[in-house]
Amino acid sequence: MRLASGLLCVLVSAVSAQSSSDGSSPHHVQRRDAKPQSNYTGVIGTKLQAFPTWFVSAGSDVTIHCKAHTDRKKYGDKVYLHLAWTDMRPGNRTKKIVASRPASAGITYELNPVTHEHQGVYTCDDNGSLPEVYVLDWHSMLWVEDAPPKASMDVLSHNRSQFFSNEAFTLGCQLPDDNAPWKMMRFNDWTGTVTECPGQVSSDHRLSSTITPVHLDSYILYWCENPAGDRSNSLNISIASVATVVLESPPLPVMEGEDVMLRCFQRDKKTKEISFSFHTSYYKNNRLIDNRFGRGPFDQEGNFTLRAVTKADEGVYKCEMPEAGDSFDSWLSVKARPVEESKKKSR
Template structure:
């Protein structure tokens, strides 16, 4: 049966991304899973000489069974490769390969398009990133000549038609890229020729994902339960110790005798009195 394709949602990042789903379930219910994909280019540059090579692909997070790379040039849209191909390599580039490339799902949703220029008769190309670059990164623009003897010539770089710098080495670096660096670039080599224009696209960096708020809801009950267990354990230990102390105490009946009061003289007079005769002569 054909694959079941669900909703595809494009989103921006440092490259071009889209989310898509392709699930073979054999008639079972399809579950709504989302997969992110980004168009990849090796090498990542927007201009090529004839007979250079290019490798394209869709880098998916998860199942990659449904992607395909498409090309639009000279009013026609064609498939360059699909997920069933072992690779997506264009070994020999020709001017007909000039155009825009993107990833697309079976549902028809697609990522942003990347422009590629294949120069036929031109002697100079500008090697700049074809994929969007991130804010804060470093971009190196390379003005390349087909003729090696021109390597000692000066290269001049232009942005939106305005000269922005020259180099004897043929490259110009843009440090700490910002949104203002986005635009149309080209270069020329003195005495050799000028490149075709290419667009440099700048994308804001994706912010770091915040700590999920649910983490606090998970940790707080765990910490609270731990405290309750600790307190209950301490109370149990204290009760056991108190019980042991109480068991060692021996109780007995103690009788307190009331102390007899001494008799006073008045008490003696109150009793009966006996008199006797003492014979002193017999002593």
């Protein structure tokens, strides 16, 4: 169905906290430690991690850890943690418990090797046997990549995947030339739910949606799918509300040999004005990027450029501004240049 262009998809959702490559972000651990406003005798905070990452290819080995990282009243021997799996395939959102152990011991669950049957939403929670103890649950999605995906998802309005709350951005999904009823979907990792994004505009084999997020610091996963289970690539969008800094970096994989510019923005808490500063530090895999490497000079605006990137430049990047703090993590993916194209460049 064709809808009027410019229709807003306004997402008013619960706060979420998506795991990054190391399983968490400092913003998220702090929020999940927050004690609920009720008369509970104890609070247990959970943490859900996957190694190497939550985004894998079929055939990879993945280990999922469900554990308690906060248990001040020592209820861990009495409370059992459940690791639950929910199928994410269209029309088949079934849920089942895959492992259960005392919170003090934690759960280690191995998928060796991963198949498309393993993908879905994993939840670290308790069994509810001690209602006087509040257990903060944790949700993450295991995404098994399709090679190649049937549709292509991208950020149309910006060259980044990090945004401030109430900052509008537009997502687009280029669809194949078929008659399948494709839909744009989202995963909220605070609630652990997969829902259709409302307000989608369909035109010329493309879905688009303009989104104005209204929630606290969060990550939300977006993709397109059809009833047969065909999917696009996924986009992990982070929203900064409590945080006041975002990083601009390519949301999709870049080709080897290309230059990649990183840029850091901050938003004033009072005026909401967005600006950048020369006094910015950039990090890769939590290590400060130093000019001594000679491949990423700063320019006059404080941007940082990675020259002629290779697979060695692939990793987790973030930026930091004095007094404003640091951004979320962003994964920079570098894909190999096709052999024929590489031969032409070398001539």
